Amino acid sequence: MIEISHHGATTGVTGSCHELTVDGAGILIDCGLFQGQEQGRGASASDLSVDFPIEHLRALVVTHVHIDHVGRIPYLLAAGFEGPILCSEPSAIMLPEILEDALKIGFTRDRDLIERVLDRIRERTVPLSYGQWHTVFDEADAQLNVRLQPAGHILGSAYVECDALSGQQRERVVFSGDLGAPHAPLLPEPTAPERADRLVIESTYGDRNHEDRATRRYRLKTVLENALADGGTVLVPAFSIGRTQELLYELESLIVEFGESPVMTEEGGDALNWNELEIVVDSPLAANFTRIYRQLKPFWDNEAQTLVQSGRHPLSFDQLTVIDDHDDHLKAVDYLARSHRPCVVLAGSGMCAGGRVVNYLKAMLSEPRNDVLFVGYQAAGTPGRDILEYGPSGGWVELDGERYEIRARIHQVGGYSAHAGRDDLIRFIQGIKRPPEEIRLVHGERRAKETLRGRLETIGYRRVLIPGG
Known part of the structure; x- marks a missing residue:
């Protein structure tokens, strides 16, 4: 049987x-x-x-x-x-x-x-x-x-x-x-x-259904232009394996395509360009798997293989910074919360149920110049699901037993699932x-x-x- x-x-x-x-x-x-x-x-x-x-x-x-x-x-x-x-x-x-x-x-x-x-x-x-x-x-x-x-x-x-x-x-x-x-x-x-x-x-x-690749890439570009315009941080709760590496791949391609293209600041001041957008991976596990992904290039698809052969490094590029040390993590949270430096931070965990992303959320959710970008499924009962549901209406989320108001802009780009x-x-x-x-x-x-x-x-x-x- x-x-x-x-x-x-x-x-x-x-x-x-x-x-x-x-x-x-x-x-x-x-x-x-x-x-x-x-x-x-x-x-x-x-x-x-x-x-x-x-x-x-x-x-x-x-x-x-x-x-x-x-x-x-x-x-x-x-x-x-x-x-x-x-x-x-x-x-x-x-x-x-x-x-x-x-x-x-x-x-x-x-x-x-x-x-x-x-x-x-x-x-x-x-x-x-x-x-x-x-x-x-x-x-x-x-x-x-x-x-x-x-x-x-x-x-x-x-x-x-x-x-x-x-x-x-x-x-x-x-x-x-x-x-x-x-x-x-x-x-x-x-x-x-x-x-x-x-x-x-x-x-x-x-x-x-998900958005097609062109649509999701355009939406990602729009969110990043917001960060360049107002000096905010785009916080991406990151799943260590898969989404993080795919996002780095897309971010590298946007920077290559629009590197010198200017984006005016919110106050109409000096224009920033895409080459000034810093990308941070603040997750030792995600960084480790990104390294493993690079080692396993033979399993990449033809498009990615062609980029590598042309001299591109889609998972290792100039604007990318990796944070391993916990003290450096805390310093990054404090610096980005106070500064107006445009930045994209990929931090674990993907459903906001723990990990370094929680410290960023505590420091940044109340600031309208910041954005939270969800690119993966958020299970019921997780803080990520609550932020998705209540964030657009200016609600709150409980993190480590405390309530935090949600004033940051909340986005979900399903095509990166x-x-x-x-x-x-x-x-x-x-x-x-x-x-x-x-x-x-x-x-x-x-x-x-x-x-x-x-x-x-x-x-x-x-x-x-x-x-x-």
Whole structure:
């Protein structure tokens, strides 16, 4: 018997964890943290329990290294999981880095203990090349092979094809992980699998489409011109992997294109130009992954490869400053809050639930000359969602137990989301030559899943399920 079950990402977009079993032997697809109010768990993700049987699990397959897909791996190991961790080659490099940060924040500051956990993860990790089948088990009448294909979400992201055999029943089950939007910087867009009898697919933006690249680039340019005109700071709550690197890529391209173009100050004084706009990455983790992205250029798309060959450095350019030291971070917050130096700051974390971005928000939210630019999904119950909802009406947000008035301008440029939009998801599904017999929608809020299900049923897909709904 071939069965699918879900241990997360059924009531929201985080906590990804799915299971495929063949005659009682199984694999997990991801094991991530919950964030925000999903599953009734707080934004601190304090409930890290692995509350399902694991003795029969033969492997963990990681689609990509965002924390909501991998954050519970140390707890899975602590619960007794002894199988391999299968992932793409870039993910194998990045996985210990992201989990080291997660362990320091949510588990322990004991360096020796952290290193022991990371060593176990490195020992268990098995890098797989895209497009190559890997046998998980082959026993009597039960067999399971998996194959990773590029998902275009972040570097190393993959969707998982599972070829399962149970007696005379053979089935192809596909888990999408998170799918990327087309025309995103740095990464090629995903191509649909040749076959999927059952498809488990994300629905984060199942109820809306993103702006096209030209539109979002124009909107980004407009926000940055505001900063040049009034000497404000554009604060971008940054996800360390994916969005940060894509934004740096776009910022470099804008500076190259408009470098000497003047922008008048708000008072009509001396014009500033784009070359005077400073870009700051104030997140050690984001800076580390930007370095790794540079090392993994062979996995970039053709457009990015061409830029590099022409002598451009889209992730390392003159206006870019990286802040690692915490004291330097505090000095930067104080300086930018007092000065009128136009600046773009990318600071973690992406949903404003902690990290260095919180100090910037406390210092800058009350100033109308500043801007907050959201480029990623904001889960319910996070400060980021509250700022998005209440900021435009001059509301307030609670940060570290205190209320802060929101007077800064609030923007959301959805086109920089690393997730596929509604039509992108439908196009991916329609790209499967033989329509799936069953589609399961996960990783989305209720409205997004219901909207996507309605659209899929309208165009002829008969069995579209919402697990846990």
